[in-house]
Amino acid sequence: MGRPKKERKPLPPIWRVSDELWAIIEPILDECDPAPRMGRKRVDQRGVLDAVIFRLRTGCQWNWLPAEYPDDSSVHRTFQRRIEHGVFERIWAVLLERCEDLGGVKWEWQAADGWLGKARKGGTWSVPTPPIARRTA
Numbered sequence: 696m697g698r699p700k701k702e703r704k705p706l707p708p709i710w711r712v713s714d715e716l717w718a719i720i721e722p723i724l725d726e727c728d729p730a731p732r733m734g735r736k737r738v739d740q741r742g743v744l745d746a747v748i749f750r751l752r753t754g755c756q757w758n759w760l761p762a763e764y765p766d767d768s769s770v771h772r773t774f775q776r777r778i779e780h781g782v783f784e785r786i787w788a789v790l791l792e793r794c795e796d797l798g799g800v801k802w803e804w805q806a807a808d809g810w811l812g813k814a815r816k817g818g819t820w821s822v823p824t825p826p827i828a829r830r831t832a
Contacts, residue, residue, distance in 0.1 A: 700806035716772070720786055727782045737775070738765040746770040766778055 712720065721740075730737050746764035750757065757771045762769060777783060 710745055710752050712741060712744055712748070717744075719789065720744065723785050723789060724777075724782065727785050728777055728780050738769045740773075743770050743773045747774050 724740055742765045746760050746767075747770060749755075749764065750760060750770070757767045759771060760767045
């Protein structure tokens with residue numbers, strides 16, 4: 696008949712920041728995007744980062760984030776603010792530096808990825824080419 700299937704433990708979700716990674720990222724957030732001294736208390740910052748990773752990995756719309764994450768509007772607002780403050784570039788630089796220190800960066804090999812977004816309201820088949828300079832003739 697066949698071998699009995701071995702029970703496997705499920706892998707951890709890929710959109711959850713580990714404790715080790717959070718220990719690296721949290722000081723960067725405190726430095727680049729500190730909490731305001733007055734006003735409303737911010738939502739859970741680790742939950743926001745988990746939600747952003749989930750959204751970027753799955754491609755779902757902001758309002759389709761699972762209920763386990765903070766409010767979608769708060770997540771989106773925090774994401775936009777962090778882009779504006781250069782937080783993600785700073786995190787990327789620190790993680791890349793740590794990875795390079797461990798010998799994990801192979802600079803001679805690179806890859807690029809891309810995606811196409813959906814056309815709002817159906818899009819159009821062709822669009823006239825806009826002029827780049829004023830006509831002189």
